[in-house]
Amino acid sequence: MNRTLTRTLGVIAASALVTAGLHAGIAPATAAAPVLGTFAKVTEGAGSAVVGSRLLFVAETAQHGTELWRTDGTQAGTQLVKDIVPGAQGSDPFHLAKFGDKALFAATTAISGRELWVTDGTSAGTMMLKDIAPGAANSDPRDFTVVGNKVLFTASTVETGRELWVTDGTPAGTTLVKDIQPGFKTSGVTDLVAMGNSVYFRASDGSTGMELWKSNGTEAGTVLVKDIIPGGTGGFPKNLLAHGNTLYFAASTPAHGDELWKSDGTEAGTVQVKDIRPGHVGSSPGHLTSVGSTVYFRASAHHGIELWKTNGTAAGTVQVKDINPTGDSFPGDLTALGSKLMFRASDGKSGAELWTSGGTAASTIRVADIRPGANGSSPSQFTQVGSQVVFSADDGTHGNELWISNGTAAGTRLLEDIAPGAASGAPRMVGVLGQRVILHSTVNGATTLRAVTIGVETITLKKPVIKGMPKVGRTLTARAGKPATGVTFKYRWLRNGKPIKGAKAGKKKYVLVAADRGKRIQVRVKATKKGLPSVTKKSKRTPRIRR
Numbered sequence: 001m002n003r004t005l006t007r008t009l010g011v012i013a014a015s016a017l018v019t020a021g022l023h024a025g026i027a028p029a030t031a032a033a034p035v036l037g038t039f040a041k042v043t044e045g046a047g048s049a050v051v052g053s054r055l056l057f058v059a060e061t062a063q064h065g066t067e068l069w070r071t072d073g074t075q076a077g078t079q080l081v082k083d084i085v086p087g088a089q090g091s092d093p094f095h096l097a098k099f100g101d102k103a104l105f106a107a108t109t110a111i112s113g114r115e116l117w118v119t120d121g122t123s124a125g126t127m128m129l130k131d132i133a134p135g136a137a138n139s140d141p142r143d144f145t146v147v148g149n150k151v152l153f154t155a156s157t158v159e160t161g162r163e164l165w166v167t168d169g170t171p172a173g174t175t176l177v178k179d180i181q182p183g184f185k186t187s188g189v190t191d192l193v194a195m196g197n198s199v200y201f202r203a204s205d206g207s208t209g210m211e212l213w214k215s216n217g218t219e220a221g222t223v224l225v226k227d228i229i230p231g232g233t234g235g236f237p238k239n240l241l242a243h244g245n246t247l248y249f250a251a252s253t254p255a256h257g258d259e260l261w262k263s264d265g266t267e268a269g270t271v272q273v274k275d276i277r278p279g280h281v282g283s284s285p286g287h288l289t290s291v292g293s294t295v296y297f298r299a300s301a302h303h304g305i306e307l308w309k310t311n312g313t314a315a316g317t318v319q320v321k322d323i324n325p326t327g328d329s330f331p332g333d334l335t336a337l338g339s340k341l342m343f344r345a346s347d348g349k350s351g352a353e354l355w356t357s358g359g360t361a362a363s364t365i366r367v368a369d370i371r372p373g374a375n376g377s378s379p380s381q382f383t384q385v386g387s388q389v390v391f392s393a394d395d396g397t398h399g400n401e402l403w404i405s406n407g408t409a410a411g412t413r414l415l416e417d418i419a420p421g422a423a424s425g426a427p428r429m430v431g432v433l434g435q436r437v438i439l440h441s442t443v444n445g446a447t448t449l450r451a452v453t454i455g456v457e458t459i460t461l462k463k464p465v466i467k468g469m470p471k472v473g474r475t476l477t478a479r480a481g482k483p484a485t486g487v488t489f490k491y492r493w494l495r496n497g498k499p500i501k502g503a504k505a506g507k508k509k510y511v512l513v514a515a516d517r518g519k520r521i522q523v524r525v526k527a528t529k530k531g532l533p534s535v536t537k538k539s540k541r542t543p544r545i546r547r
Contacts, residue, residue, distance in 0.1 A: 033450040034074075035075070035450055036078040037078045038447065039059040039449065042449060043057075043058040046058035047094070049098040049431075053072055054070045055072075055430070056068060056069070065085065071433070071438060073434075073436045081122070081126055082123040085110070091107040091109060093106065095144060097151070100149075102169065103121075104118055104144050105118075106142060108138070110136065112128060115141070116141045116174065130174040132155050133155075133158065137157075140155065142154055145199050150217050151168075152215060152217055153165050154189050154192070161187065162186040163181075163189060164176075164177040164180065165177055177217060181206040182206075187203040187204055189202070191238060196245065198214045198215060202240075204234060209229060211224060211225070211227055212224070212228065212237045225267060228270075229254070235253060235261075237251045238251075241288035241290060242290075243295050246263070246264060247262065248295050249262075256282060257282020257283070258285070259272055259276060260273040262312055273312065273314060285297045287331065291340070291341050294310070296308070296334055296341050300328075303325075306321070307331045307345070320359065323346075324346055324347050330344075330345065331345045333382045335382040337384055337388075338387060338530055339530055341357045341359075342405070342407060347366065349374070350366065350369050350374070350376060351375045351377070352378045353366050353376050354366070354377070355367060368405070372396075373396075375396065377393040378393065379393040381427075383432060385435065388404055388406045389405055390429075390437050392426070397422065398417050399423050401419070402415045406486075419441075427441050435453055437454060439451075461525065463538075464479060464480045467479055470542045470546060471545065471546045472545060473512060474512055475509055475511050476511075476512065476542070480508070486529045487527055487529045491506055491525055491526075492526070493523055494521065494522040495520075512545055517546070518544050519544065520542055520545070522541045523539045525537055
């Protein structure tokens with residue numbers, strides 16, 4: 001009977017794993033990074049914007065100078081958008097920012113100076129939106145921040161200095177919001193962050209110093225939130241982060257130094273969260289990053305510069321882990337990856353490497369020692385693509401190249417060796433276009449634009465099977481193999497296709513009872529992993545259960 005049952009049901013262990021070639025948990029690039037184009041330079045810091053199915057970026061060629069370009073991830077689809085200033089001089093576009101189905105940016109011409117431009121990614125749809133500082137003067141628009149159906153930004157004129165402006169994408173709808181510091185002196189408005197229906201920023205009206213302001217895009221709705229240091233000194237709020245309905249930032253006072261603050265947009269609701277480093281020096285919170293309901297940041301306290309987190313209360317603002325007990329771990333490039341934080345840090349032994357944290361000391365671990373020894377691989381430019389993060393690192397063998405990780409050691413690997421051997425491809429991220437990372441690399445003096453396609457991380461589950469004798473009192477066992485890292489199996493036993501009441505949910509074993517006699521048993525297996533769609537499959541039904 002055992003032999004017959006085995007032939008009938010089979011004993012094939014299904015396995016749930018993340019499609020990954022040889023590296024479980026990582027979906028590899030589908031092909032080597034093709035060269036999309038060769039340039040004199042791809043302008044870093046100019047920004048990028050996805051408009052439709054194309055990524056807009058800024059690059060320089062000998063023929064056109066520095067101008068606006070586009071790519072769809074193919075060589076044929078990598079093209080000049082418009083030669084705004086014909087010839088080799090170029091218009092030097094900068095501050096690219098997506099706005100609806102278009103993008104805003106600053107560009108320079110001899111006639112109009114550096115002004116506000118708009119593009120839909122085509123030559124005909126690329127034009128100056130408004131000459132804010134008429135003639136050859138430069139308004140130098142920047143800090144584009146989308147709020148609802150408008151964009152707030154900063155621009156400068158001779159009459160007002162640099163102040164807050166707003167646009168709805170039309171010339172008539174592009175206007176000065178408020179001359180915060182009246183007259184030709186600038187208010188220094190900067191660090192714009194959207195939260196709710198307003199934009200928060202740092203500015204000075206000439207009497208309060210650099211303080212926290214907010215604006216809804218109207219003059220009446222542009223107000224000082226709080227004068228943190230009354231008088232002309234100012235609390236100099238910086239590192240602004242919108243986290244739900246709360247704004248977190250660093251601000252300085254004479255008594256506490258530079259510490260963590262929060263605001264709900266009201267004066268009364270703008271308060272210091274915690275004096276992390278008591279005294280006038282301050283902890284200098286920086287790299288504020290939102291992950292789920294938690295805000296992570298780095299701060300300097302009695303354990304050195306380490307990883308901290310906050311829930312907005314003093315009690316809930318704590319050091320996550322003293323990563324380097326003998327000094328500073330210098331957490332950097334803090335990046336959200338699902339419910340985890342990915343970052344760079346040094347434990348004082350392995351150098352700067354890739355780390356992850358779930359918010360506890362136990363879950364804060366080094367993901368991989370990419371470059372064993374004290375030097376470290378110095379991972380940087382973390383870019384999230386789906387459930388993975390792409391970054392540059394130097395393993396000491398391949399030079400500085402492109403790597404990928406899903407937050408596990410097994411899922412961390414070299415993705416692309418752009419300059420084979422010990423030479424460095426020195427990849428620099430330009431932007432993300434769907435599942436493709438667009439980057440540029442300079443090797444032997446030649447700067448190339450490349451596209452790396454990242455495979456989608458998925459759970460693959462084969463059909464589960466049941467082992468055991470189909471007889472009342474005997475035990476059936478579901479075989480679903482060993483789950484890959486991060487994958488969880490849940491089992492549900494069925495009698496004639498319906499869930500069995502009383503069967504322990506989630507258990508892989510089931511003891512046959514009298515009610516099963518004459519019925520056929522089946523098991524349903526559900527494979528899950530955080531951040532990925534679950535997969536469910538059923539086994540074949542057993543023969544009818546005997547006495």
